[in-house]
Amino acid sequence: xxxxxxxxxxxxxxxxxxxxxxxxxxxxxxxxxxxxxxxxxxxxxxxxxxxxxxxxxxxxxxxxxxxxxxxxxxxxxxxxxxxxxxxxxxxxxxxxxxxxxxxxxxxxxxxxxxxxxxxxxxxxxxxxxxxxxxxxxxxxxxxxxxxxxxxxxxxxxxxxxxxxxxxxxxxxxxxxxxxxxxxxxxxxxxxxxxxxxxxxxxxxxxxxxxxxxxxxxxxxxxxxxxxxxxxxxxxxxxxxxxxxxxxxxxxxxxxxxxxxxxxxxxxxxxxxxxxxxxxxxxxxxxxxxxxxxxxxxxxxxxxxxxxxxxxxxxxxxxxxxxxxxxxxxxxxxxxxxxxxxxxxxxxxxxxxxxxxxxxxxxxxxxxxxxxxxxxxxxxxxxxxxxxxxxxxxxxxxxxxxxxxxxxxxxxxx
Ligand code: PLP
Numbered sequence: 001x002x003x004x005x006x007x008x009x010x011x012x013x014x015x016x017x018x019x020x021x022x023x024x025x026x027x028x029x030x031x032x033x034x035x036x037x038x039x040x041x042x043x044x045x046x047x048x049x050x051x052x053x054x055x056x057x058x059x060x061x062x063x064x065x066x067x068x069x070x071x072x073x074x075x076x077x078x079x080x081x082x083x084x085x086x087x088x089x090x091x092x093x094x095x096x097x098x099x100x101x102x103x104x105x106x107x108x109x110x111x112x113x114x115x116x117x118x119x120x121x122x123x124x125x126x127x128x129x130x131x132x133x134x135x136x137x138x139x140x141x142x143x144x145x146x147x148x149x150x151x152x153x154x155x156x157x158x159x160x161x162x163x164x165x166x167x168x169x170x171x172x173x174x175x176x177x178x179x180x181x182x183x184x185x186x187x188x189x190x191x192x193x194x195x196x197x198x199x200x201x202x203x204x205x206x207x208x209x210x211x212x213x214x215x216x217x218x219x220x221x222x223x224x225x226x227x228x229x230x231x232x233x234x235x236x237x238x239x240x241x242x243x244x245x246x247x248x249x250x251x252x253x254x255x256x257x258x259x260x261x262x263x264x265x266x267x268x269x270x271x272x273x274x275x276x277x278x279x280x281x282x283x284x285x286x287x288x289x290x291x292x293x294x295x296x297x298x299x300x301x302x303x304x305x306x307x308x309x310x311x312x313x314x315x316x317x318x319x320x321x322x323x324x325x326x327x328x329x330x331x332x333x334x335x336x337x338x339x340x341x342x343x344x345x346x347x348x349x350x351x352x353x354x355x356x357x358x359x360x361x362x363x364x365x366x367x368x369x370x371x372x373x374x375x376x377x378x379x380x381x382x383x384x385x386x387x388x389x390x391x392x393x394x395x396x397x398x399x400x401x402x403x404x405x406x407x408x409x410x411x412x413x
Pocket of ligand 1: 036037098099100101102129131177179180181206208209229
């Protein structure tokens with residue numbers, strides 16, 4: 001069994017912050033192992049909503065009254081929290097979005113429309129979530145650029161030699177995730193950024209699965225764009241982040257038009273736009289959600305990302321060891337550098353049936369294509385089961401999951 005004793009994570013204390021972990025499902029204690037889809041939310045984050053709507057609910061930026069000032073200060077304070085979390089150089093490089101999907105669509109539509117045309121090439125990895133594939137495909141159909149796919153090997157590791165060979169003088173951008181949601185592979189994004197820049201291309205790193213699991217440094221990676229979602233990082237749904245280098249954001253045209261993103265609007269003269277990041281934040285944003293996202297990142301930093309990553313790594317080790325005793329189980333994604341994601345299929349038992357039956361034992365895992373159909377189809381499967389870990393999971397919960405899986409598989413065969 002993996003050794004947990006040297007890690008200074010007080011998991012009982014961590015769990016006390018999560019009211020939902022006390023609930024039962026089908027009469028059994030909840031074992032929540034679907035963290036890669038959405039992580040649970042600590043009470044410190046939940047309390048932000050009561051506080052905001054109970055004390056200082058007001059629209060931001062425009063008001064001169066006290067409530068508007070307080071809401072603006074809390075909202076803009078989160079921009080600084082996110083800047084520090086990503087180690088970005090300036091707060092104006094942080095754009096708030098609804099999540100990773102919207103952040104990627106912003107880059108595709110604002111940067112892509114201004115910089116891509118017929119004959120240009122965008123490299124997209126086979127490990128991508130659909131949200132880093134489909135927006136590029138939609139724009140490619142319209143503008144006529146080509147999408148080239150960075151292949152993976154049988155472990156789910158991106159082939160770096162093939163990646164280097166894909167570059168031509170028409171390569172404009174690389175789209176790659178920091179961590180794969182389907183397999184947990186951690187990609188060498190700093191090295192991939194170096195290669196992209198050597199060829200004069202930009203790189204967008206989708207950090208949705210990296211943000212809550214490891215220390216981030218967009219400057220060390222030298223990412224041109226970096227995205228993540230609040231709801232996978234102990235925060236609420238509806239708030240996410242696009243980081244972009246200031247000079248790129250400044251050169252990009254706006255994406256959505258509306259209030260807040262303008263300097264002046266006129267029918268007689270050209271409308272002028274606000275400075276970054278506000279140029280990309282049209283309309284009233286998800287104010288409470290953004291403030292709550294800031295609180296979530298503070299919570300994560302209080303525990304420590306290094307410690308969280310190490311803890312989840314041990315849980316993964318323990319689970320990987322445990323499931324080996326199930327005959328006919330095959331793990332997909334065996335990269336040497338992985339986060340706490342365990343994806344697998346079992347001979348004679350369909351993923352969907354496993355998911356439904358193990359839920360009866362109180363264990364929540366995800367089954368399906370994980371919005372990564374191109375990846376799964378290249379491994380000859382249309383669905384896997386996926387258990388994914390967070391700071392509040394325990395080795396005992398992993399045991400419940402493995403024992404439950406064994407029982408469920410026996411029933412299905
Ligand atoms: N990218 C990756 C790697 C993901 O895992 C996900 C969600 O699972 C997304 C993007 C999309 O995130 P959201 O649905 O929060 O926009």
